[in-house]
Amino acid sequence: MRRAQPCAVFQTPHAMKRYQALADTMAAEIRAGRLPVGTRLPSVRHLTTQYGVGQSTVFRAYYLLEEWGLIRARERSGYYVAPGAMLATLATLATQTPAAAPAPLADPAPIDVSSLVFSVLDAVKRPDVAPLGSAFPSPKLFPLQRLAKSLAHATRMLDPWSTVVDMPPGNEALRRQIALRYIGMGIAQPAEELIVTNGAMEALTLSLMAVTKPGDVVAIESPCFYAALQAVEHLGLRAIEIPVDPRDGLDLDVLAEALDKHPVRACWFMTNFQNPTGATLSIEKKRALVALLAKHEVPLIEDDVYGELHFAQDRPPPAKAFDTKGLVMHCASLSKTLAPGYRLGWVAAGRFADDVRRLKLMTTISTSIPIQAGIADFLQHGGFDKHLRKLRGALLTQRDAMEAAIARWLPEDVSFVRPDGGYFLWLKLAGHIDAMQLHREALGHGINVTPGPIFSARHAYGNYVRVNFGHPWSGQIEDAVRVLGELVRGRG
Amino acid sequence: MRRAQPCAVFQTPHAMKRYQALADTMAAEIRAGRLPVGTRLPSVRHLTTQYGVGQSTVFRAYYLLEEWGLIRARERSGYYVAPGAMLATLATLATQTPAAAPAPLADPAPIDVSSLVFSVLDAVKRPDVAPLGSAFPSPKLFPLQRLAKSLAHATRMLDPWSTVVDMPPGNEALRRQIALRYIGMGIAQPAEELIVTNGAMEALTLSLMAVTKPGDVVAIESPCFYAALQAVEHLGLRAIEIPVDPRDGLDLDVLAEALDKHPVRACWFMTNFQNPTGATLSIEKKRALVALLAKHEVPLIEDDVYGELHFAQDRPPPAKAFDTKGLVMHCASLSKTLAPGYRLGWVAAGRFADDVRRLKLMTTISTSIPIQAGIADFLQHGGFDKHLRKLRGALLTQRDAMEAAIARWLPEDVSFVRPDGGYFLWLKLAGHIDAMQLHREALGHGINVTPGPIFSARHAYGNYVRVNFGHPWSGQIEDAVRVLGELVRGRG
Structure with missing residues (x-):
């Protein structure tokens, strides 16, 4: 495992997968109003012909659109454009900058990050889930x-x-x-x-x-x-x-x-x-x-x-x-x-x-x-300052414990830059790992990690996850990192 | 004094005064961006000629624009378009309805009510001011x-x-x-x-x-x-x-x-x-x-x-x-x-x-x-319900005290409809009374009443004031109503 390596995502723009491209195309149609709310989406067979892609690509694109809140499945009836799909209004301007910037979009495009964020955040409330995906430190660290x-x-x-x-x-x-x-x-x-x-x-x-x-x-x-x-x-x-x-x-x-x-x-x-x-x-x-x-x-x-x-x-x-x-x-x-x-x-x-x-x-x-x-x-x-000193000490200890656990359980090709404060690690996984899929699989094992794509208007950082070390070290967290490692390796 | 009379304002559309019309015209210029922030406004002499109005009309129009936050006076230098003037975005659509509706505007027009509201609300914080203009009941009525x-x-x-x-x-x-x-x-x-x-x-x-x-x-x-x-x-x-x-x-x-x-x-x-x-x-x-x-x-x-x-x-x-x-x-x-x-x-x-x-x-x-x-x-x-019964009783007593004080001190041509709840009286004054001016004069006497125009996108209800009876009756409030009566009569 390499640490203290600057991440390479800006040098090698995230290569968009086919199902993502298809989902983006359809999302644009929906947001432009060409597929009004309630419209039934074309059948999978129709789309495989139209776009020259495999059935699994279409299914994964639909899955993604559903995750973005743009479409909904009705049992035995197919997919329909969801109410609220038109609420998306975020447009991203392309920077013309080559090397350092994320891959530019050809045109300002509306993007909906909220649905994705909410589906991720909802899992934080579950008390049975290991809180690696939490946005907060443990409430137990406060007076x-x-x-x-x-x-x-x-x-x-x-x-x-x-x-x-x-x-x-x-x-x-x-x-x-x-x-x-x-x-x-x-x-x-x-x-x-x-x-x-x-x-x-x-x-x-x-x-x-x-x-x-x-x-x-x-x-x-x-x-x-x-x-x-x-x-x-x-x-x-x-x-x-x-x-x-x-x-x-x-x-x-x-x-x-x-x-x-x-x-x-x-x-x-x-x-x-x-x-x-x-x-x-x-x-x-x-x-x-x-x-x-x-x-x-x-x-x-x-x-x-x-x-x-x-x-x-x-x-x-x-x-x-x-x-x-x-x-x-x-x-x-x-x-x-x-x-x-x-x-x-x-x-x-x-x-x-x-x-x-x-x-x-x-x-x-x-x-x-x-x-x-x-x-x-x-x-x-x-005694705010005294509390702060204690809190900082606890977070530092927890950072080191998390680093050690990652070294124990995650593959060598995982990298991050060691932070000098806060309570997050930003893990770069191997390029072929899909953080959204990892997030879902981990949830299935009672582990919450925050997938990289919710930190980007374009759902970039597809092979990054954010891990919270704001919680006192415990067997539950050690186990969570271990299982995370298994899931990442299982996909290696 | 007549009570329980429906107010007539909707039957006889509020006749707009000349200075108001002038202020509206200039406000529209400012909001349309034709007079950018920092622009010095024309001299009073210039405007009297341009619009064929008297000097006092121009001064009152400028006063109103200042109150709306659209212009600011600089000492010995005249009036300038104020920063923030362009923030106004409220447009009012004209209802085509004749009798019952407020006077329709010819076109959707941007209107700025906020500056006016804030200048009125800021006075509520002053502890020395009689709270007839407050939006809340007395905090002393709560457990x-x-x-x-x-x-x-x-x-x-x-x-x-x-x-x-x-x-x-x-x-x-x-x-x-x-x-x-x-x-x-x-x-x-x-x-x-x-x-x-x-x-x-x-x-x-x-x-x-x-x-x-x-x-x-x-x-x-x-x-x-x-x-x-x-x-x-x-x-x-x-x-x-x-x-x-x-x-x-x-x-x-x-x-x-x-x-x-x-x-x-x-x-x-x-x-x-x-x-x-x-x-x-x-x-x-x-x-x-x-x-x-x-x-x-x-x-x-x-x-x-x-x-x-x-x-x-x-x-x-x-x-x-x-x-x-x-x-x-x-x-x-x-x-x-x-x-x-x-x-x-x-x-x-x-x-x-x-x-x-x-x-x-x-x-x-x-x-x-x-x-x-x-x-x-x-x-x-x-014991929420017990408290509520007590609170309602207090407010009812205060309503009756306020009605009696208004009967004692305000002129006969003041009217309102007795409310069956809440803690506001909506007083209609004689048609020639300018509620904004009354509000300012009253503040000068340590009394806050809420002027009608802040309840309207068009600053209508120019001869209405809202009076709060949410405070236990006191000599200060009795005095406030008495002085209010003097101010109203002084303008009668």
């Missing part, structure tokens, strides 16, 4: 009892008028505590520009809404946190994908070219311990990124939810630290560091603070007032 | 200490895995409790179709997103809860306004005509104690409404946040009670009945439940897990 105490105390003490006063931008004590943490990163962040949100996801969505309108082009990463793809999709935006190298992150040359060639209205990037690759931009690259975007006056929506989970001594700074023009909207939360499920996040929205505040009022009005007060209490009295 | 106890208990008992398991659709115990309340209304509501949200506002927004795409036409009320106007605006939809009579609610004939003539994709109506009029649809009208929409297969987003605040013996049923096709998305919350600021709402989304659940996951991921558990605990053990 939930101490938090409960803060919440109880703060709620008991709550001034009834706080239900009015703590409306957006949010509870003042909380925003002061958050501003203090920015000072710890060397950032003088005015509390007035902080808007408290329902987790980072809302912060990111509102930030994106504040600086775009439907049809606009935004730059996202490839591979990309799937929720960013979904947000781009449901806001009716078009995405241009900028490659991320697992070793050193975003390709700034491709970004510069994209900014020159396309009317990019915003960027959404994860600068520290990127999901799924684990890549962190160096300080030099962050500076260069901020300068490049400032030159083009393009806002950066910075997703920094993993920044506090660093294994080295110091927290990597966010790009926000180098922002002099108020263009960086720094989004973060406590969901991965302290309070999963509390739904407490924020954005330091710079010059867009007032727009975000208004959008927040219009969509969810306010973040839960007791939650804001409880978290403020914890940040002041609960 | 906040008992709630705090439920929240503390539930959080202490929280299974760490609930942070995963209670993701959308939401906490199961909570959804069972909510389903039980539907049974109390005679509705067999499957808990699977209930999605827990961050208050009703998120339920309404997600429901609207689930059944529309940008550019679609939706039917809303006139006058209309301003947040519905904002939602329509920020989702890029077009609105068709259906008149609401304060006595018997929505005009179903106009709605039927609108459904015949326009491609209406959804309706957003408040069926019980409508905000701002207080109107409730009779059972017959609710039946007819559901049947009419079923005939056209148009979903109804039913905003029923005031339904529990009835002064008569029985809770008026929602339209959802008559829904046999799963087309009604019934949205409600506990923000006005139990837990202000907790941000706990839900939607019974019928056939759209899965779409709403997915949108929820995509935008805010989940409603705060401790909040869900705490509210579930209170609904089970906290």
